[in-house]
Amino acid sequence: xxxxxxxxxxxxxxxxxxxxxxxxxxxxxxxxxxxxxxxxxxxxxxxxxxxxxxxxxxxxxxxxxxxxxxxxxxxxxxxxxxxxxxxxxxxxxxxxxxxxxxxxxxxxxxxxxxx
Amino acid sequence: xxxxxxxxxxxxxxxxxxxxxxxxxxxxxxxxxxxxxxxxxxxxxxxxxxxxxxxxxxxxxxxxxxxxxxxxxxxxxxxxxxxxxxxxxxxxxxxxxxxxxxxxxxxxxxxxxxx
DNA sequence: CCCATCTACAACCATTTGGTTGTACGTTAC
DNA sequence: GTAACGTACAACCAAATGGTTGTAGATGGG
Numbered sequence: 001x002x003x004x005x006x007x008x009x010x011x012x013x014x015x016x017x018x019x020x021x022x023x024x025x026x027x028x029x030x031x032x033x034x035x036x037x038x039x040x041x042x043x044x045x046x047x048x049x050x051x052x053x054x055x056x057x058x059x060x061x062x063x064x065x066x067x068x069x070x071x072x073x074x075x076x077x078x079x080x081x082x083x084x085x086x087x088x089x090x091x092x093x094x095x096x097x098x099x100x101x102x103x104x105x106x107x108x109x110x111x112x113x114x115x
Numbered sequence: 116x117x118x119x120x121x122x123x124x125x126x127x128x129x130x131x132x133x134x135x136x137x138x139x140x141x142x143x144x145x146x147x148x149x150x151x152x153x154x155x156x157x158x159x160x161x162x163x164x165x166x167x168x169x170x171x172x173x174x175x176x177x178x179x180x181x182x183x184x185x186x187x188x189x190x191x192x193x194x195x196x197x198x199x200x201x202x203x204x205x206x207x208x209x210x211x212x213x214x215x216x217x218x219x220x221x222x223x224x225x226x227x228x229x230x
Numbered sequence: 231c232c233c234a235t236c237t238a239c240a241a242c243c244a245t246t247t248g249g250t251t252g253t254a255c256g257t258t259a260c
Numbered sequence: 261g262t263a264a265c266g267t268a269c270a271a272c273c274a275a276a277t278g279g280t281t282g283t284a285g286a287t288g289g290g
Contacts, residue, residue: 005133012131015200017248018120024204035266047249049268054247068257068266079205085130086201089139090194132278150236162279164238169277183236183287 007059008085014058015082019043020051024074027061031073034063122174123200129173130197134158135166139189142176146188149178 014020023037038048052072055061060078064071129135138152153163167187170176175193179186 001133005136008136009131009133012127016124016127016131018116018124019248021120021123021204028204033266043248044250045267046251046269050248065267070267079201082201083198083205086194086197089136089143090198134278148236158278159280160237161239161281165278180237185237 010054010058011060011078011082011085014054014060017051017054020055023048023051023055023072024060027072027074031064031071033069033071035069037072125169125173126175126193126197126200129169129175132166132169135170138163138166138170138187139175142187142189146179146186148184148186150184152187 019041026032026037026040034049034052035045037052038045041048052061052063055072056063058078059075059081061072061074064073134156141147141152141155149164149167150160152167153160156163167176167178170187171178173193174190174196176187176189179188
């Protein structure tokens with residue numbers, strides 16, 4: 001499997017968890033330290049650390065050290081990348097709709113092997 | 116957790132697998148029976164069945180019986196739903212960018228509690 | 231009817247995931 | 261220097277994931 005495929009895997013996997021999506025929303029409103037972030041969830045600090053790691057490996061956030069804290073901030077380009085992955089799928093949808101529109105302009109009772 | 120959250124979970128989880136994304140692309144080009152679909156992958160029929168089930172529970176495809184075959188077809192609204200989920204996240208990004216633009220118009224050395 | 235095909239589903243297995251606790255290490259404050 | 265804070269990381273565990281095989285139920289053709 002291609003590395004690009006794996007990147008899309010990581011991206012969608014990171015988004016497929018309500019806790020992580022919530023973390024993204026919180027970090028968008030201003031960068032937060034990991035422990036500050038952890039205080040918002042009913043789970044251990046280590047669990048939050050793991051979620052942040054998943055977001056980081058997906059390229060959705062970056063960590064920046066400031067003193068003893070580690071600030072988590074969202075990457076504005078990340079959602080654009082997710083959108084591109086969706087676009088790649090949606091373009092196939094559109095092509096199909098286009099083809100169906102084309103068929104409507106042609107004569108009926110046509111090709112039996114359209115598949 | 117909300118049911119809407121769980122729906123988004125299922126949606127992104129279904130998209131977080133290269134095999135399933137490939138299945139979507141194949142089905143977009145024309146509805147396929149499960150066994151025809153299965154012939155395209157180096158895994159057992161049962162494994163393909165499970166992938167189709169994941170796509171179905173995410174609302175990305177629907178199955179329709181024709182004779183002894185089960186035709187798999189993509190749901191055109193599904194990608195739109197995924198896009199909406201991304202939009203909900205991206206709107207927060209945009210709001211932040213907006214606010215930063217606003218700050219640039221204001222005087223410098225301003226608020227220390229912007230977070 | 232009998233057989234081949236397509237599908238459904240259960241049982242099982244290895245790996246990953248999402249959580250826990252515990253320990254160690256760097257940084258800040260006193 | 262010491263205590264408290266913030267982080268990193270390992271070990272461990274239950275549950276989910278992704279795969280397998282096997283069995284059984286519908287459906288269509290000769």
